[in-house]
Amino acid sequence: MNLGFVIGVLGVLILSHAAYSTIQYRGLLKITEEEFTGPPLNVVVELIVGLALCMWAALTFPGKFLSIHPDSDENRAVSLPDNSDFMIFNHRGRLFPPEITMKF
Numbered sequence: 001m002n003l004g005f006v007i008g009v010l011g012v013l014i015l016s017h018a019a020y021s022t023i024q025y026r027g028l029l030k031i032t033e034e035e036f037t038g039p040p041l042n043v044v045v046e047l048i049v050g051l052a053l054c055m056w057a058a059l060t061f062p063g064k065f066l067s068i069h070p071d072s073d074e075n076r077a078v079s080l081p082d083n084s085d086f087m088i089f090n091h092r093g094r095l096f097p098p099e100i101t102m103k104f
Contacts, residue, residue: 021046
């Protein structure tokens, strides 16, 4: 496992614990019949730490970036498949005029 993945899981666990702590705190306030003004400071700190860990993991965990140049050999989205059995040209897009001449 990658270090970024482990830190991301840890961040999600910290965020879920902060959510559980807030729910538990609100339940305690209902029992004591007090007004909810906001989460306690430790929950806010947990949220900030969990968010920072999740953001760090999201920025470091993704795989290799692919080229966006259309002439690149790595770019598979631009190249057409060799098998043309699944290419459909008879669809509802043919009802629209091929060129729209609108002036703004």
